[in-house]
Amino acid sequence: MAHTWDPDRYRMYDDERGRPFLDLLARVRAETPRTVVDLGCGPGNLTALLKQRWPDADVRGIDSSSEMIEAADVPGVAFEVGDLRRWTPDEPVDVLVSNATLQWLPDHLELLPRLLRRVAPGGWFAFQVPGNFGEPSHTIRTDLAARAPYAAHTSTVAVPSSREPVDYLRALQVLGCEADVWETTYLHVLTGDDPVFTWVSGTGAAPTLQALPDDLRADFEKAFRERLAEAYPADSEGRVILPFRRIFAVARKEPTT
Template identity: 50%
Template structure:
């Protein structure tokens, strides 16, 4: 699946906010090794390097396009990026902080991975994750329904995942507690005001719609988006202030007991 970094960061202020709400709950004072799993274009990874200037900060992502953009963030000598599948990653003995922001929803079975990562972390280390909690929102349900319709199911069958892509806050909390951590989990629904023509379509083009666009020809992608946009306009009507787009996110932060 090919990513478009410029499309991903189009709504940067809104997409970045959960990252800072998440990392604000990490109270590591002087970490030596910090890892950002699924770092994307690297702009947020760079903020970790600035926060902890004496730590080695590593961003990992499986998208060459994203990491090409991340090269723009390499202003810190202690900041590096690596092309890899985060599903194959394990913390090293010196890992102090792990952040995964809006990435684990792309990894089937990440709950088992999370348990293994936490077991491998050294005492005192931190793990913070954030995933979208809107798989059952109209934006995602309408996309799946259209993909399952007679016109598109032959091409798009099995391309999109549903609400089982992520867990609820309580399950992440339980995984963390069972792994010998002090932990907290919570959810936030941001009421975002999007502007412009078909703004919800523009939003999902940057993330949730990437598998669909990767599976379709250019001509079919235009036809699919035309049909999908019409359904989105009904589900998310424009008001005099813009289009209100509820944006639910799930957070969990753990610190391995010492």
């Protein structure tokens, strides 16, 4: 079952979701790139930062979700629906960015050579993926989804995953890149009713929730909310701390000589 994305729900935590993008971009040292592409651009709010950084560049955003592309509206930026596995630019680009997208492709480590071929010699390839799939925000969903009667509907849904930082570093080095790979665990302070559920239901848990029929989804959500609230208790001020590990990679392709 194909799932869809809700741009409004996804953007409920814009500041928290945007911070890793800024940290990733800070280590891309391109000065005057002609072409910049954001693969998995979502609603385009972060792609706008690429245009701000390089106002004279041709900046484009690509996303497989038509809902996200319809919501994207940034002056001077062209957006289009496309599958990054088959995306081929007219000519290699100077900066290629992919933020919190590759984790949806189980074979994304093997996809790196293809993506790097889309980067011009001397150009930059930067990506960021979550590295928190062993945390309760994911393991609770996995456990519930594997139980009857939910498993009959959720066994084939898309589930995000990533590799360890050293895996990305070695892969990029083998491809001849000068690579910088690191990880950061953010401590997001969330408020409101069931904030962790609100967070995950807009991203990693969305395919599971959409796969469930209406008569099962309510019970699943109730159990999911309760277990998340136990795993991430609020303090006396109603604040919930969500630790979120992310993995970053910035690679520069070898210039031609």
